[in-house]
Amino acid sequence: MNNELQSAVNKLDANQMPNGAWSWFKGGRENRYITQHIITGFGHLKQLSVADANEKTAEMVSKAIQFLDAEFIQEYKDIRKYDKNMDLDLDHLSYTQLHYLYMRSFFPNIKKSKEVEEIISYYQTQIEKYWLSRSLYAKGLMSLISHRNDAPIMATKILKSLKETSITSEELGMYWKANTNSWFWYQAPIETQALLIEAFSEIENDTETIDNLKIWLLKNKQTNRWKTTKSTTDAVYALLLQGSDWLSVTDAVEIVLGGQKIEPSKLENVKVEAGTGYYKTSWNTTEIKPEMGDVSISKKGAGIAWGSLYWQYFEDLDKITSAETPLQLKKKLFLKTNTDTGEKITEITKQTALNVGDLVRVRIELKSDRAMEFIHMKDMRAAGFEPVNVISAYKWQDGLGYYESTKDASTNFFFDYLPKGVYVFEYDLRVNNSGNMSNGITTIQSMYAPEFSSYSEGVRVLID
Template sequence: MVSRNGRDSNGQDVQIRKNFNETAFFYPNLQTNSKGEIIVSFTMPESLTRWNFMGFAHTKDLKMGQISEEVVTQKELMVMPNMPRFFRENDKMTLSVKVNNVSDINIKGNSSIVFFDPVTQQEITGLFLGRFPNEQEFSVEQGKNTTVDWQIKIPEGMSAVGVRIIAESDKHSDGEERIIPILTNRMLVTETMPLPVSKTGTTEFTMTKLKTNNSTTLRHHRYTLEFTNNPAWYAVQALPYIMEYPYECAEQTFSRYYANILATHIANSDPKIQRVFELWKNTPSSEALMSNLEKNQELKALLLEETPWVLEAQDENERKHRIGLLFDLNRMSKESSDALNKLQKQQKYNGGWAWFKGMPESWYITQHIVTGLGHLDNLGVTEIRKDNKTWNMTKKAIEFIDGEMLQSYKDLKKYCDDKCMAKDNIGYMQIQYLYARSYFIDDVPMNKSTSEAFEYYKAQAQTYWKNKSFYMQGMIALALYRFDEKEVPAKIVASLKEHAIYSEEMGMYWKNESGYYWYQAPIETHALLIEVFDEVADDQVAVEEIKVWLLKQKQTQDWKTTKATAEAIYALLLRGTNLLSDDSMAVIQVGDMTIDPENDPSIKTEAGTGYFKKAWDGELVKPEWGDIKVTKKSNTVSWGAVYWQYF
């Protein structure tokens, strides 16, 4: 008689084999002793099988040798179960076990099978065998084998089972233990419904499949609701990405300055916002600092660690966990000062910046930095004009891009007659120049020769905007509007509306050609078009719709580059920081149940984003939960989703 713990009738432990590694050992670097010997010590896996032993050796002068032998591991009495790789719920099967006798005597004894829960170690043999006994006698002659069989049925509701099989006689014993997965004979289905809300009042949603479900075999598994009240905070949570980007090129040095000076401005703009920063700083393990992918791990069919998004999730998680440190006002002040000093040192005598030290000045990168300084100034960051160092640096850079634009005009006139000059000669750099210059057109005057070139390219933009990309059209619209030219910007806005795609979930967006060049970047394009519809069209409905798309890109992936992140943050904060100070919570009605996170102590909401999640087990789910109502007090963009899972 053998117990389920592997102890025979005499109270002696039966050796139960559990280690079935396919590689016994691998030692890649062995050295001989003074006698030229190598002694290898290892523990053999417990599979009863034939092993290949292979060795390779070489000397310092590359003389080589190798050895290949076979090793057999066996016992005089061996149980060899024919185990499947997995069980499936409700399957009925015959589990066969071969009992081998390689001794020189006949053996009689008892065999037993035990099923147990691998987590709790509790025996559950009855669930698999029913009324059948778990023990059988066997008799096997010397040098031969026999089989013992058990009829089993796989129960429902288990993910894995431990199987322990033992054969034992008076003088011999053997046992084998394995963990076998149990697959459900049903498929887990996850039905999802997004809850995009961008206006005050009550918005209604219907999950038709749940509401009209009348299946008699469907089994509810889980119902989950999640909602983010103020996703604009994701823009703030992205700031550490550009604060800490490690490279020292001019673009990323400026991005560090941009992020730190902007974060300081945000923190000082409203006590509510500063309070959120303090909460993040004092609760570094807060769920607000978790990756959005990790928050929803239980909704995935696979563990997050096994998905292709793992590195992205871990990287985002790391960045968020550093937020508490990064949003310290003293640290941000020092970092912005350091970045500004470094940026001033990188600026050449003529006002331009090179990509990296030692390279020639870049027209593009200088215009990018001038544009960024214009963005900060437009957001109300007073340091751009009030700090003499910063303002002098800005004026020098503007003089440089004026000179580059003038040079491109001179080069064009050199090779072009009047007919050629009337053609489309405005390129990406000239359009970017007009946009960058528009932020400081009244503050930094240009000389007469520069004005001639400026007027030429302005006229070119008015004439040839139709064959430009959406990104370039947006820059032209903003530049011309600031130069008091209203007709063409209005036409550009009308054209952009005609080409836009509208979606309740994704908002308003454009399908544009994406590529490697700066003027083909979709995030930057949509960020700029937010500025167009805000400033030129004063269309706040369109602005909010484009913000939905922009925030969705952050929700589902990332903004990917320091430049894209900086542009997106600027676009989202264009109307000031009031958007961030909105801490009102939506009230959600699921069927006849009200979820009010503001007054429900069981619901923990994130500081800033107002994100929360609530889940219910399958036995509680009702068809009326297919009706959802979301009531909001503000016009800020919010989103959420419900997930209904069933077998």
């Protein structure tokens, strides 16, 4: 670990330009944002008291801040570059300047020039005027800047507003509906949530609020990948800040199944994972009894825990009832006919008699209460049906992209990203055989987190 740390420091030192800046890639031009991002990283390490402050890193930070101070002053002067009468009372709060103020607040011990001090004071008045119209990420930055610049009333006011616009649930924790992805570096949900955790932990230090914010971050990771090193490092930093110390909890979750306590240490070929307490066990057919459906779980320590229980058994497909999970499916079949007034569809019930040659429309309604990645939905069909469309292809529908693959007994849908919401999928089948048969069910499962799965109820069809 020490060797890797030293290697990273050496690489930063080798790539730092003589003026103190870093480029995005070696050999490129100086980049202010990249430089601010690197120095903010040193600030995070300092905040966690894990930075080994040696002469080399201190010199790197000092040189970079000299460069960034000069850039900060220049951007302020550029406000009147093309119009010397530009009104300074208008909104001139750029995200780059806000990011600088946040970065600079980690290093109060590095002396500021009088000019820098005056410009910081100017931007503090800008924050007090224009904070309300800004994004979640900007509000997080502004609350921390105000708090560290001895403006506690402003910091508290911003946090109060953030609380009022937040959503809190037992399942997903505390989050914001407006915290969505977009094109710019300051429009990233993971980084935004991590920043807001830092703001609430430093300014209010309310353990319950911080824990709820952390729950959303972990729940997001459960069904999504953190796509960049930047989002991952920011999330780890946020999780290591104040709030309940979840990492030091050693008490295992107590599980009682059918009146019998599960003790992993006594189970054959079961190992408990160090650090997380994760373990997995199973029972074969002869060991399973009806009373095992009665499960109680108790947790002694602080923090949260996740687990899943799967009960697998055989059942006729048309007797299966739909499952209520974070993913919900509804499947209906309609008889499609053409009339003088256009296309007409009628829902198929147990009493509906179909004939060979009829067209049947399948309608699947999918509801997801959170964003998920890498989802597979499989829609089974009766032996008497054949799909009209047999060509597999990538499709777009209402802003949702997915791959549709037609197989012998099912149609499959693959989503690399499924946003929160309700979606309706339709496709047509042709009746080609008679009989009384089950049309099967529709199943859906996260390939990333298999415990997130669901299925529709079964349907039976009669074909004359």
